Amino acid sequence: MTEVRWKIHKFGGSSLADAKCFERVTDIVLQQPGDRLGVVVSAAAGTTDRLLRLATMAEQDNRAFLAELDEVVAHYAGTARSLLNGDALTSLLDRLSADTDDLQVTLKAIARQKSATERHRAVVSGYGELWSAQLLAAVVAKKCADGRAGGWIDARQFITVRASELGPSVLWEESKRKCGQVLQDDFSGVVVITGFIAADEDGLQTTLGRNGSDHSAAIVAALTDAEELSIWTDVDGVMSADPRKVPEARVIEQLSYNEAMELAYFGASVIHPHTLGPVVAKRIPVVIRNTFNVNHGGSRIQAHTDANEQIKGITAIGELALVNLEGAGMIGVPGTADRLFAALKGAGVSVTLISQASSEHSICVAVPHELAERAKNVISDAFADELAGGQIQSVDVTGAQSIVAVVGDGMAGSPGIAAKFFGNLGRAGINIRAIAQGSSERNISAVVDSADVTRALRAAHSGFYLSSKTLSIGLIGPGIVGGALLDQIARRHQALQADFNLDLRVRAIARSNRMLLGERQIDLADWQSALSGSQTELEFERFEQHVHAEHLPHAVIVDCSASDEVAARYAGWLKRGINVVTPNKKAFSGAQPYYEELRVGARLGNTHYLYETTVGAALPIIKTIRDLIDTGDEIHSVQGIFSGTLAYLFNVYDGSKPFSAIVSEARRSGYTEPDPRDDLSGMDVARKLTILAQFTGVGDFPVENLVPEELRELALAQYLERLADNDDAMRELHANAQQENKVLRYVARLRAGGEASVGLEMVEQSHPFANINLTDNIVQFVTARYADNPLVVQGPGAGPEVTAGGVFGDLLRLAAYLGDGASA
Secondary structure: OOOOOOEEEEEOHHHHOOHHHHHHHHHHHHHOOOOEEEEEEOOOOOHHHHHHHHHHHHHOOOOOHHHHHHHHHHHHHHHHHHHOOHHHHHHHHHHHHHHHHHHHHHHHHHHHHOOOOHHHHHHHHOHHHHHHHHHHHHHHHHHOOOOOEEEEEOHHHOOEEEOOOOOOEEOHHHHHHHHHHHOOOOOOEEEEEEOOEEEOOOOOEEEOOOOHHHHHHHHHHHHOOOOEEEEEEOOOOOEOOOOOOOOOOOEOOEEEHHHHHHHHHOOOOOOOHHHHHHHHHHOOOEEEEEOOOOOOOOEEEEOOOOOOOOOOEEEEEEEEEEEEEEOHHHOOOOOHHHHHHHHHHHOOOOOOEEEEOOOOOEEEEEEEHHHHHHHHHHHHHHOHHHHHHOOOOEEEEEEEEEEEEEEOHHHOOOOOHHHHHHHHHHHOOOOOOEEEEOOOOOEEEEEEEHHHHHHHHHHHHHHOOOOOEEEEEEEEOOOHHHHHHHHHHHHHHHHHHHHHOEEEEEEEEEOOOEEEEOOOOOOOOOHHHHHHHOOOEOOHHHHHHHHOOOOOOEEEEEEOOOOHHHHOOHHHHHHOOEEEEOOOOOOOOOOHHHHHHHHHHHHHHOOOEEOHHHOOOOOOHHHHHHHHHHOOOOEEEEEEEOOHHHHHHHHHOOOOOOHHHHHHHHHHOOOOOOOOHHHHOOHHHHHHHHHHHOOOOOOOOOEOOOOOHHHOOOOHHHHHHOHHHHHHHHHHHHHHHHHOOEEEEEEEEEEOOOOEEEEEEEEEOOOHHHOOOOOEEEEEEEEOOOOOOOEEEEEEOOOHHHHHHHHHHHHHHHHHHHHHOOOO
16 A cells, blocks of 8 residues: 655745735645645744734833734734634634733733743744644635645644754654654644744743744654645745846756755745755655745755756855955964864854965955954954964955855866856956855855845856846947947847847937936837937936946947047946947047057956947958957058948049039938038048058058048038039049049058058059949958958948948847957
């Protein structure tokens, strides 16, 4: 005959908050499979705190404790009246009245003595579980028509504990014997059992401490050799991170006991570390379920799991301080650590983390922040002689610290996990003060400033693909290119998240006089009207702070303006941890010292700046020259046509029409800037050549301006009226080129010897520059490798969609850099 095993279910205070909750829990219990169900309950939400407050009020001789007690009892009685009637209600209220009388006696005794002992507090605080068990058992009996209701049991009848340094220690043999007497072998049905309370060796009431109801349930499961323990709470299961800090956190479907205990110790509040102790030896699975979402499968905790993830969760514990003992006299001296920890033990200071340099020059411990000064003082006293003699230099305290830990059995024997963890934190601009890893390799812990803990959690969580890698994006300049970029991001957002786990989250958009800030993100389906309707004036500091939010690990500002003022801010943004992506040429074509400042800022901030689209829109021109140099090639020359506008003008101009007519037609078609002199001056080409010259160290160079000097300072209208003044000179140049069987092209040249130039040239008909599409850019690289057959990059070098696509490509490259640590 197969033994019918118990199944234990535990319901917490939030699951029993009111009458509706009691009914919901009853329905859940009666729907559970199994012939032997044990239901362990906590006090209703908030009851234990209120009862303990009564003891404190009585201790302080605050006579309001009697009125407060009446309120607590009235609330419980009201819940009972809404659930029960007849004899069941009368019986329960009679017990409540007797309990109230007993409580008053205890509280009055506390008031007389003006002191509440631990025994007093244990007695007072335990009534909440007694009332919950009695009421739930009565509701189960009311709804249970098949005779399965087995009443309720006071856990003090069989759970016997002894106080120890590690907390209440279960006397297993005695508890097992008593359990067999209370829960008969032939029992079948549902029995409700009080959590939290127990008895000591003398039979006096005690408790299992905070979160004791979970511990009670695990003890009951172990004593009954249960098949399974289900802990019902108000969340769907154990989360991969704190969802308040990491909204993308997900439920972990399977965990091992060790993984669950590590996560619980470091702040995963769904389950307490003590809970698992009794069930581990019996190998009883634990399932975390949501009382308010019964259809969710929850998290299953057992000896081993089938899942193959290296990392199961990332968690944090805060309100810590680091105490560091440092000195050359510690090196090679036995017993130093023993003296340190003995001093802390004597002072009652619990150590959360230990980190020691292999040189033995320092020992660092993390302790609760409220005990930091005590820890410093006792350590200083313990090593007073060494401090006075100079063998130990200092005992320092660093406050406001938190521990971030990655947890997973799959980490063991897997190279690169620590590097990935620390790399993710580093790329998020987070400084690590101390680290620790046990030999089991299932936990790696890092101590960081508490101000950075949310960003650290999100960076690590996304870095291990437990959630999307999120880039907080601020865009400046939502004009033709910027607007096209926003539309492209909107079209690809879902696909990037689904296919690459990448969340490009646009959180701020700014133009010259106003900005739009999104709490989580901006709805890109309607960003134009939202920005137009925004009354928020542009403030760069506020814009920056919003984009570089604490809870988001990676921030990037995309500058699609042509503003010198915005470009001047790049170095500061980079230094403060904000990446920069831009098609704005101003920062990279300016003075060499500012370009060096950008490099220093990026190094200090551990950030990246990407500006591929400053030369040739989406063409890989900058990438090409960097790859050539980085792989050891030698640049002999770079030459090309860098202006789509000038390429168009000289492709179309054949002498049959005046050059001024070609320019006017191009202006009407939108191929030139509103003021054609911005193109004809050659300065746009010069800026692009300057950007490329940064890689070869070339300084100033001549630029041929195609606008006659007498027309350069005129108002636009006057200039357009006199546009034809240069037609004869241009016609003559074209005729000369024809005579030599050549064509006119506006070419930029950069040579290894330090020479550079920008101007109109005659090139052979067979030259690649003579055979391009209307608005193409073309760049020719002559290098040591590509000497006889130059490397050519050719394609559309202008246009909002093309340029926006190039900026989008830089964003995706940035995401890759932030993921694998490559340098930009």
